[in-house]
Amino acid sequence: MAASLAWLLVAIVLASLYLAMHHRVAAARRRRLPPGPTPLPLVGNLLSVSRSGPHRSLARLAERYCPLMRVRLGVVDYVVASSPAVAGDIHHHSHNAHLASRPLFDVWRGAEHHRNSVIVLPLHGVWRAQRRLATEEVMSPRRLDALAPTRREKVRELMRCVARRAARGEPVEVGLEAFEAFLGILSCTAFSADLVDPT
The missing domain is CATH 1.20.5 (Single alpha-helices involved in coiled-coils or other helix-helix interfaces)
Structure with missing residues (x-):
């Protein structure tokens, strides 16, 4: 009986430590992001965004929070710029390469496709070389006509x-x-x- 209570106490302490660390990491990550509505677990802010007019829902949220806000859809955080001035600031601060990157899914990593696929490569020299090869050799007008x-x-x-x-x-x-x-x-x-x- 005493041993099972000791294990229960150890489990409670470990779970509390895990939750505290998880909360601290999540809070630190949220601090680097712009303000936004408080997300619900698992669904995030999906209930705040209507399917019939998501742009209108995001505009209403931007009026409530600020023109640059964080919205969590599911478990993924998104940063929404809802005014031309803010969007221009983001665009002019040379974040183009970062904004143009695509999410890398585990499926691509498992088959090693992330190392050589034009679809998921980051925008650097290898991507440019493969894109040039694809446009000049595979998708050229001469090849398509053939x-x-x-x-x-x-x-x-x-x-x-x-x-x-x-x-x-x-x-x-x-x-x-x-x-x-x-x-x-x-x-x-x-x-x-x-x-x-x-x-």
Whole structure:
């Protein structure tokens, strides 16, 4: 009995220490952010932002707090600049590279895609080189014109497939068929091989 009470006391002390440290870290992080409405756990300020007019909801919140405010949507903090003057100050203080960065999800890290993908690379030399390579080699007008017959053939295949199924009275999953056609076009563009129908 005494041992279980001791373990309970240890658990309570550890939980209290954890909560105190978590509160201190969260408070320090909030201090660096602009003021904003107090977020609820898990949902943040989602209930303050209406789906029909989120811009109007954010404008009302900005009138209440300030033109530069923090809003938590779910568990992610966002900084909202609601006046042209504040937005101009942010833009002119050379934060362009930081503002243009994209969130990096764990899925990208797990497959090591974050090291070499134009989509998630930070804006620096490697990103510029890969972007230049993509625009000059893969997406150049000359390359796109060369692939025009492939695109036409994929569209014809899609139309034949839909006509064949319609003639048999079978349902057509248009989304799936269009996705396969698009994937075929994309794989022919990127890899010069049809990954959907390799025959």
